[in-house]
Amino acid sequence: MLRVETVAALREAVGAAARPLGLVPTMGALHVGHLSLLSRARAETATVAATIFVNPTQFGPSEDFGRYPRPIEDDLRALADVGTDLVFTPSAAEMYLPGAATTVHVGGPALPLEGEMRPGHFDGVATIVTKLLLEAQPDVAYFGQKDGQQIAVIRRLVADLDVPVEIVAVPTVREADGLAVSSRNVYLTPAQRAAAPVVYRALAATRDRYRSGNCNRDELEATCGSLLAREPAIDAVDYVTVVDADTMAPWAGEGSCMLAAAVRMGSVRLIDNVIMD
C-alpha cells in the first residue's frame, strides 16, 4: 500500500494506477462499516484508494472536531489488510491553501434534517468531497448509506457540477443488536450503548408497518417517534422523518422512501435511517 500526503503525489499515483479506480473517502477511525466500503471497492475496481482526513470545515464550533478519534496506525493497518492500494492522508494545510475562498454549496437535499441541525456541515462536506473527487479522479466513489442525506447531497453535487464519477451507496453495517456502526459510538457510556439499539429497532418496526401497507407519513413518523420517546436514555429526538431519499423533501408517495432519525444521548448524537421500499 502506497501512502501519499500531498495532492501532487496523489495525482502522480492515480495517473499511473490501473483503472477503474475506486475511492473511499473517510475521516479515519475505521470500523467494519468503512471496511465494507473498501471490500466493495476491492471487488469492483482495479485500484482501491482511500483517504483519511478529519475535515475541520464540516464540524460546527461546538462539535467534536478536537476529540474525533484519530488512530492513524490502526487505520493504516486496517486499510492494508483489506487490500487498499493507495491511501491519501493530507494535512489540513495541504487541503486548505492560504487564502482559500471557495465553497461548494448545495441547497435542496442539504437543507433539512442534518442541514438544519448542523449549519454549515454540508457546505464543508460538499467542498471536501468535490476536492477529493477532483484530486483522486476516481471512476467510482463509495459512501455509506448510514449517512443517507450525505449520499443525496453528494449525488446532487456530482450531477450538478458534472463531476465524472459514479457514486455507490453501500448498505449500513450494524452491530449484532442493530446499532449502526459509527466512529462516534465510542463516545457512548455503557448504559447509553446498551440503550442505543432502540434507534434501529424503532426504524425497523416502522419500516415493517410501511411494508404491511401503512403509507401515511404522519402515522409512520408518530409510530417511530413514540418508540424513541419511550427510551429514557434518549435525551432528545432531533428529528424523525419520512423523506424522499433523493431530494430529502417530505415523502409524497413517489420515489424512494427513506425514514431517518437523529437522537441525542447526553452529548452524543446518533443518526440512522432505513430505506423503506
Next chain:
Amino acid sequence: MLRVETVAALREAVGAAARPLGLVPTMGALHVGHLSLLSRARAETATVAATIFVNPTQFGPSEDFGRYPRPIEDDLRALADVGTDLVFTPSAAEMYLPGAATTVHVGGPALPLEGEMRPGHFDGVATIVTKLLLEAQPDVAYFGQKDGQQIAVIRRLVADLDVPVEIVAVPTVREADGLAVSSRNVYLTPAQRAAAPVVYRALAATRDRYRSGNCNRDELEATCGSLLAREPAIDAVDYVTVVDADTMAPWAGEGSCMLAAAVRMGSVRLIDNVIMD
C-alpha cells in the same frame, strides 16, 4: 468542426480528442477578443474546443440577459474560420438539471468591485466555469484579461477545488482608439462610442504615472478618477481602484498590481483594467 449540444456528446468527443485540449468558454457574440483566445489555444494545444452558453445565473435581475446578443450562425462561422475543432452549444436545460441545487461560491477575490456591484454574478460565473471545466476536461483554459477580476476568481476556484487545469490569461484586445473590445460595445450610441476610449486613456495615463515612480494608491486612483470625471458622456464611475491582481484586495505595494475601472454610460456598463507592472 464538430458541434455538440449535450454533455454526453461533449464527453465522448473530448474522450477521443488529441491532447493537450484547450478550452475557450464564451457567451458567444464573438469578437476579435475571443478570436485571440482561440488563436492562442490553436497555437498551444492539439485540440481546440469552444463553448457558447449565455449563462442566465451570472446575470442580475435588472441586467441584459434577455437582450444579450446571440448571433449563433456568425459565431459558428468565426469559430470554424480560426480552426476550432469542437464547439459545445448547450441549452439552459442541458446545463441546469431539474432540481439543480449546487453553487460554487468564491469569497476573497470575488467580493469587491464587480462582486459588490453585481451581487450573485461571480457565483454564477464560478458555478458555470466549474461545470464547463469538469465537462470538457481541458488541459488548458483561456480567459481574457479584460475581465481581470474574473480571472482572479477562476484561478482561486481552480486552486481551491483542485480542478486539474491550467488557466491562461490572454491580453485584452483593443480597438484602434484603445477601447477594450467587448460584446456589450454594440449597446453604445455613436456619441457614447466616440467618448468610450476615455476609459483606457485614463487607465493608461495612470499606469504611466505608476511606471514613472508614483506608487501611492490614493493618488493613482485620484488621477484616474479625475480623468474619467471630466468626460460628460460618463454618467457614473462605479469604481476606480488599484488592487492586487490575484486577491483583488487594495494593493499594498507587493505582488502584481492592477488598476481597474467600471463606468456607466446610460444603461451601458464598461469595465476595463491594466496590469501596472
